[in-house]
Each structure stands twice: as C-alpha cells, then as structure tokens.
Amino acid sequence: MTDSRSAPDVPADFSLLRRSCEPCTLREFCVQAELRLDDVRRRGMFGRREPLARGARLFRPGDALAAVYVVRSGAIKTVVNTADGEDCVLGFHVPGELVGLDALASGRHECEAIALMDSQVCGIPYSGLAELTTGAPGLNRRLLGVFGGGAQCGQSHVQMLVRRQADERIAMFLLDLQQRYQRGGEERAQIVLPMSREDVARYLGLALETVSRGLSRLHDLRIIAVAGRQIEVLDPVQLAQLAGAPDPDHDQPLDRRA
Amino acid sequence: MTDSRSAPDVPADFSLLRRSCEPCTLREFCVQAELRLDDVRRRGMFGRREPLARGARLFRPGDALAAVYVVRSGAIKTVVNTADGEDCVLGFHVPGELVGLDALASGRHECEAIALMDSQVCGIPYSGLAELTTGAPGLNRRLLGVFGGGAQCGQSHVQMLVRRQADERIAMFLLDLQQRYQRGGEERAQIVLPMSREDVARYLGLALETVSRGLSRLHDLRIIAVAGRQIEVLDPVQLAQLAGAPDPDHDQPLDRRA
DNA sequence: CGATGTCTTGACGCTTCTCAACGATCGTGG
DNA sequence: CCACGATCGTTGAGAAGCGTCAAGACATCG
Numbered sequence: 001m002t003d004s005r006s007a008p009d010v011p012a013d014f015s016l017l018r019r020s021c022e023p024c025t026l027r028e029f030c031v032q033a034e035l036r037l038d039d040v041r042r043r044g045m046f047g048r049r050e051p052l053a054r055g056a057r058l059f060r061p062g063d064a065l066a067a068v069y070v071v072r073s074g075a076i077k078t079v080v081n082t083a084d085g086e087d088c089v090l091g092f093h094v095p096g097e098l099v100g101l102d103a104l105a106s107g108r109h110e111c112e113a114i115a116l117m118d119s120q121v122c123g124i125p126y127s128g129l130a131e132l133t134t135g136a137p138g139l140n141r142r143l144l145g146v147f148g149g150g151a152q153c154g155q156s157h158v159q160m161l162v163r164r165q166a167d168e169r170i171a172m173f174l175l176d177l178q179q180r181y182q183r184g185g186e187e188r189a190q191i192v193l194p195m196s197r198e199d200v201a202r203y204l205g206l207a208l209e210t211v212s213r214g215l216s217r218l219h220d221l222r223i224i225a226v227a228g229r230q231i232e233v234l235d236p237v238q239l240a241q242l243a244g245a246p247d248p249d250h251d252q253p254l255d256r257r258a
Numbered sequence: 259m260t261d262s263r264s265a266p267d268v269p270a271d272f273s274l275l276r277r278s279c280e281p282c283t284l285r286e287f288c289v290q291a292e293l294r295l296d297d298v299r300r301r302g303m304f305g306r307r308e309p310l311a312r313g314a315r316l317f318r319p320g321d322a323l324a325a326v327y328v329v330r331s332g333a334i335k336t337v338v339n340t341a342d343g344e345d346c347v348l349g350f351h352v353p354g355e356l357v358g359l360d361a362l363a364s365g366r367h368e369c370e371a372i373a374l375m376d377s378q379v380c381g382i383p384y385s386g387l388a389e390l391t392t393g394a395p396g397l398n399r400r401l402l403g404v405f406g407g408g409a410q411c412g413q414s415h416v417q418m419l420v421r422r423q424a425d426e427r428i429a430m431f432l433l434d435l436q437q438r439y440q441r442g443g444e445e446r447a448q449i450v451l452p453m454s455r456e457d458v459a460r461y462l463g464l465a466l467e468t469v470s471r472g473l474s475r476l477h478d479l480r481i482i483a484v485a486g487r488q489i490e491v492l493d494p495v496q497l498a499q500l501a502g503a504p505d506p507d508h509d510q511p512l513d514r515r516a
Numbered sequence: 517c518g519a520t521g522t523c524t525t526g527a528c529g530c531t532t533c534t535c536a537a538c539g540a541t542c543g544t545g546g
Numbered sequence: 547c548c549a550c551g552a553t554c555g556t557t558g559a560g561a562a563g564c565g566t567c568a569a570g571a572c573a574t575c576g
Binding site: 165166206207209210213228 | 563564565566572573
C-alpha cells in the first residue's frame with residue numbers, strides 16, 4: 001500500500017502501469033488498450049488497482065462476474081467451500097497470473113479469492129474486455145488462448161493429485177511454484193511460500209501433517225532446505241526426479257526409512 | 259456409422275444438423291452460422307462429421323489446434339501421458355460436450371482424445387470460430403463463456419480427488435455422469451458406462467480394484483445395482499449423501515464392514 | 517509475559533495399494 | 547458347435563502409506 005494513492009475513479013498512470021506490467025499475462029491487451037486511450041479513460045478501464053490486505057476477499061461465491069483480475073504483487077488463493085464443510089484450495093496465483101476465470105461459464109463466481117498477504121491486483125472489467133477485442137480477430141484469438149490457458153491450470157492440478165504419493169505431490173508443487181515465480185525474472189533457488197502448510201495440504205489433497213513431514217524428509221535428504229516458509233532448492237535434479245521426471249533405467253526410489 | 263454417408267467435403271445437411279444438435283454446447287453458434295450460409299459453405303465449416311471407431315484417436319499430444327470438437331454420439335476420453343509411464347484420464351466427454359480445449363493456450367494439444375466406442379464428432383475449425391464472433395460482442399462473450407466453462411470442468415474434477423475417499427469419489431462420479439447424460443433428455447436411473455473400470459480408476463485416482471470394490475459395496479448396500487457396465491441408481495438420496503450432499507444433522511456414515 | 521497461531525514430531529489405526537487367483541464374456545478359428 | 551485365448555471384472559490377503567489424535571516447539575503480537 002505504498003503507491004496506491006491514486007483515487008479509485010482516476011485513470012491509471014499508463015507509463016507506470018506499463019513499467020510494472022512486464023510479466024503480466026494480459027499485457028498485450030493493455031498495450032492494445034492504449035491505442036484507444038479515449039475509450040479507456042471514458043470507461044475507467046485498467047484504473048482500478050485495488051490494494052488488498054492479507055485475508056481480504058477479492059470476490060465471494062455467488063458474486064457476479066464483474067472483472068477479471070491480474071495479480072500485480074502479493075499472492076491470492078482461490079478456495080471452494082464444499083458441501084461437507086471442508087473447503088479445498090483450487091489454486092494459488094502469483095504476480096502476472098489471472099484470477100476470476102471460474103465465473104466465465106455461469107457469470108457468477110463459484111469460488112472465493114482470498115489474499116494470502118497484502119496484495120495488489122489489476123481489475124479489468126469483463127464487459128470492456130469483450131468489446132475491446134471485437135473487430136480484432138487476432139487479438140480475439142489471443143484472448144481465447146489466454147482465457148483457455150488460465151482455466152487450463154486445473155489440469156496440471158489434477159495431475160498432481162492422481163495416483164501420486166505425498167512426496168511426489170510436494171516435489172511437483174515446489175517445482176511448479178518455483179517456475180511460476182521465475183516466469184518474470186531470473187532463476188532463483190530460493191522460494192518464500194506465501195501460504196500456510198494447511199493451504200498447501202488442501203491444495204495437494206493431503207493432511208497438513210503429511211505436508212510438514214514431507215518437507216522435513218526432503219530437508220533431511222538434502223534435496224531442499226526448509227526454514228519455515230523459506231525454502232531453498234539444493235538438488236533440482238533429484239527434486240525433478242521425485243516429481244516424475246523420466247528416468248527409466250536409474251529407477252532409484254526414495255529411501256523412506258530416513 | 260449408419261447415416262454418415264455424406265462425403266467429407268460436402269457441406270452438411272443443416273436441417274438434419276439442427277435436429278440432432280439440441281443438447282449441443284455450441285448450438286447457438288451453429289444457428290448463428292446459418293445466417294452466414296455462404297461463408298459457412300465456402301469454408302466447409304460444420305460439415306465435418308468424422309466417424310470414429312472405438313479406440314481411434316481424435317488428436318494426439320503435440321498436434322496443432324485445428325478444430326474444437328463437439329461429441330455427437332458415443333463417448334470420448336482425454337488422456338495425458340505422464341512422464342513415468344502411467345497415463346491419467348483427464349475427462350470423459352458425452353454427446354453435446356466439447357473436446358479439444360486443452361490446446362487453446364499453447365496452440366498444441368497436450369493430451370490425446372480416444373473414442374471409447376464408435377462415435378461421431380462435429381469438428382469446428384478454430385480459425386472460423388474466432389472470425390465468426392468478430393463484430394458480434396454478445397456472441398463473443400458467449401463464446402468466452404462456453405470455452406471457459408469447458409475448461410472449467412477440471413475444477414470439479416479436482417474436487418472429486420481432494421481429500422475424498424474411494425466411495426465418495428465413485429458416488430460423485432456416478433452422479434456427475436448421470437447428470438451429464440440427462441442434460442439433453444429425460445431423467446433416467448439407468449446409466450451405461452462407456453468406459454472400463456481401469457479408465458474410471460485413472461480418472462478418480464484410484465486402483466481399478468478399489469473402483470470395483472466400491473461399486474460392489476454400493477451394490478450390496480442397495481444404493482445402486484451393478485451389472486457390468488450397466489448401473490442403475492436405486493437410492494439417489496443416499497448416493498447424493500455419500501457424494502457430499504449437505505446433511506448436517508443426519509450424519510450417518512457408511513457402514514464399511516459390510 | 518502470556519496468548520495465539522503456526523509448524524513439527526510421535527504413535528496408532530485404517531483406507532487403499534499391491535500381488536494374486538478366479539470367473540465372466542466375447543470373438544476367433546478349428 | 548465347441549474349444550480356446552483375450553479382455554474385462556471380481557474377490558481375497560497382506561503390506562504400506564497416510565490420516566487422525568495428541569503433545570510440544572517456535573514465533574508473533576498485544
């Protein structure tokens with residue numbers, strides 16, 4: 001909440017927006033939007049940078065689809081409340097990624113989006129987005145691709161859950177998160193998890209104790225270094241192997257007695 | 259393969275198409291398309307009704323995104339080959355549902371689509387679809403919704419897998435499939451599974467023996483009647499309860515000793 | 517300094533996986 | 547027509563991974 005002092009109904013500073021939008025999934029649409037600056041100003045698109053305190057909700061189940069959001073800083077989790085009280089975590093969204101696509105089909109959000117830490121998101125009104133690409137077939141196709149890709153992440157999630165044991169799931173999770181954090185920057189072995197063990201557990205379909213134990217085991221095996229939510233990848237090769245990387249001959253299962 | 263004698267490059271019989279397209283997810287786009295009959299004829303859109311023999315592949319991993327498919331008859335499964343040899347089933351697609359949206363993001367298919375029985379699909383060229391909605395904002399928004407919804411199904415899949423035990427997953431699976439078969443028709447207690455126990459298992463993240471045992475248990479409890487792939491729902495209420503329907507007070511767990 | 521939330525570690529029981537054998541169904545060929 | 551193999555489904559026994567319950571360590575904050 002340092003530089004978000006612009007009034008909510010004042011158009012955004014585009015040069016600032018552009019500078020901080022490099023890893024953004026929707027960047028090309030913003031660039032395109034600048035070409036119609038008048039339209040944008042009139043509709044107030046791209047101006048809404050909402051600061052979210054930790055624990056605040058971006059939307060709730062049942063809310064009408066008003067906008068698609070891009071995470072600018074911080075991290076967001078999407079959670080669905082199941083009938084039996086336990087809610088499961090559908091995804092984590094780091095800077096540059098989309099939130100809110102779950103409402104595309106019905107027009108209403110099925111899940112809720114909660115900030116894992118103080119975060120900033122860029123809300124792009126859905127109506128404006130649909131109109132923006134009208135008359136631009138190439139841009140329209142790109143938008144379909146971006147939306148399809150955003151909704152696609154459920155499939156990689158499924159692959160983490162189906163017939164994989166705890167350590168495999170945890171390894172896949174860490175690699176996936178590391179890769180997504182690196183998308184916009186340089187490669188780093190260090191990850192700082194924005195979510196609790198319980199959130200990880202409900203994302204991976206495990207008990208939180210199992211997640212804790214799994215991380216400890218990977219730590220003892222010198223594959224990663226765990227210090228609370230600070231995690232350093234010490235042996236990327238072995239971590240990838242655990243996550244299911246192809247290694248037909250050298251089939252060396254993890255020593256589980258440790 | 260009874261009435262598919264139309265040559266592959268001859269435009270489809272629209273009146274026939276319309277009659278059999280009532281449960282179709284993309285129906286409104288077909289109707290819209292009729293308004294531009296010349297365009298459609300010229301491009302050969304909607305004319306490609308490909309008969310698929312059981313076991314035939316609609317597309318393979320790596321194939322370029324050429325078309326989005328709607329299942330007209332039969333059933334299709336989408337499978338992704340994981341690195342470690344085991345492949346997991348991402349979804350089953352029954353008449354009226356979309357196949358092929360996994361390629362929206364990258365432009366290439368990530369998984370393969372295999373016919374579970376002799377099937378017919380309607381292939382709609384992707385390029386034509388994107389152009390079709392150009393200049394029609396409402397239609398464009400609907401297309402985004404349909405695509406988003408199609409890609410959305412991964413999230414309901416995730417909810418079947420996360421922290422649910424075998425019987426719950428099987429109950430959810432049966433109810434979901436029954437509902438989807440009924441989408442275009444009347445309510446029926448009878449389901450004929452188009453897929454093997456192994457396919458169900460790899461969809462639900464279970465061993466095939468566990469699926470078989472689960473079905474047997476539900477059979478013994480008189481909740482369903484199982485005869486091979488013929489399944490009849492005898493007690494929909496209890497089945498829904500098992501699948502996680504809200505029933506706070508009457509919390510009666512399944513007797514597992516039977 | 518105590519309270520609270522978060523994470524770790526231990527022990528035990530149970531669901532589920534694995535290995536294995538058997539039965540049913542179907543199509544093929546003699 | 548029946549034997550035969552192949553595919554598919556069922557059932558059993560044992561082992562193992564994971565969930566549950568429980569206690570304790572650690573950090574943060576009022």
